[in-house]
Amino acid sequence: QSVLTQPPSVSAAPGQKVTMSCSGSSSNIENNYASWYRQLPGTAPKLLIYENNKRPSGIPDRFSGSKSGTSATLGITGLQTGDEADYYCATWDSSLSAHVFGTGTKVTVL
Amino acid sequence: QLQLQESGPGLVKPSETLSLTCTVSGDSISTNNYFWGWVRQPPGKGLEWIGSADYSGNTWYKPSLKSRVTISVDTSKNQFSLKLSSVTAADTAFYYCARHAISGSHDCWGQGTLVTVSS
Numbered sequence: 640q641s642v643l644t645q646p647p648s649v650s651a652a653p654g655q656k657v658t659m660s661c662s663g664s665s666s667n668i669e670n671n672y673a674s675w676y677r678q679l680p681g682t683a684p685k686l687l688i689y690e691n692n693k694r695p696s697g698i699p700d701r702f703s704g705s706k707s708g709t710s711a712t713l714g715i716t717g718l719q720t721g722d723e724a725d726y727y728c729a730t731w732d733s734s735l736s737a738h739v740f741g742t743g744t745k746v747t748v749l
Numbered sequence: 750q751l752q753l754q755e756s757g758p759g760l761v762k763p764s765e766t767l768s769l770t771c772t773v774s775g776d777s778i779s780t781n782n783y784f785w786g787w788v789r790q791p792p793g794k795g796l797e798w799i800g801s802a803d804y805s806g807n808t809w810y811k812p813s814l815k816s817r818v819t820i821s822v823d824t825s826k827n828q829f830s831l832k833l834s835s836v837t838a839a840d841t842a843f844y845y846c847a848r849h850a851i852s853g854s855h856d857c858w859g860q861g862t863l864v865t866v867s868s
Binding site for chain 1: 850857859
């Protein structure tokens, strides 16, 4: 029962765009940085977005992040079959004094 | 290039202590800019932060696990470790070590290791 809620799944055809939300509260998303991770089957998570909207070196600009109030959003454009994975948001929760991860969203490429 | 590698037993008996070590290569663990932590994931489920430490030995733990968790840093070996006591089947999970920045983003992860709690 995470404090960050994500849609269980999103899907789109190759080349299309998907977005996924991460809904939190004033104690986490609203007042702390959000980050996003992609986890391919059987592998460790990989950082996609940090500090709400910044991409680490090597992450293509197909991936974008934004934040507004108590929600953060990850967008993926030019969807590829290799993008099929689980995606997690994360942030610090000031009330819990803990890092928290979202419930995760599974992306399916139709 | 920074790399993290977990090591430790893959099977732990109930009520015993789970012990894992993360070896850091490609950079020094003694940096003011990063923290060293553990994240776990029960098979088929989501990610759960366990705790973190800085190179000076300051620690932060998930409140619900705090009474059972110890994270320590050994700068001479460029390693950090996790101890989780009084384990039950609910502690069965993939355990990942990771580095995170002050902003909270975990930018480098180990490959993960499965720890099963069973008699």
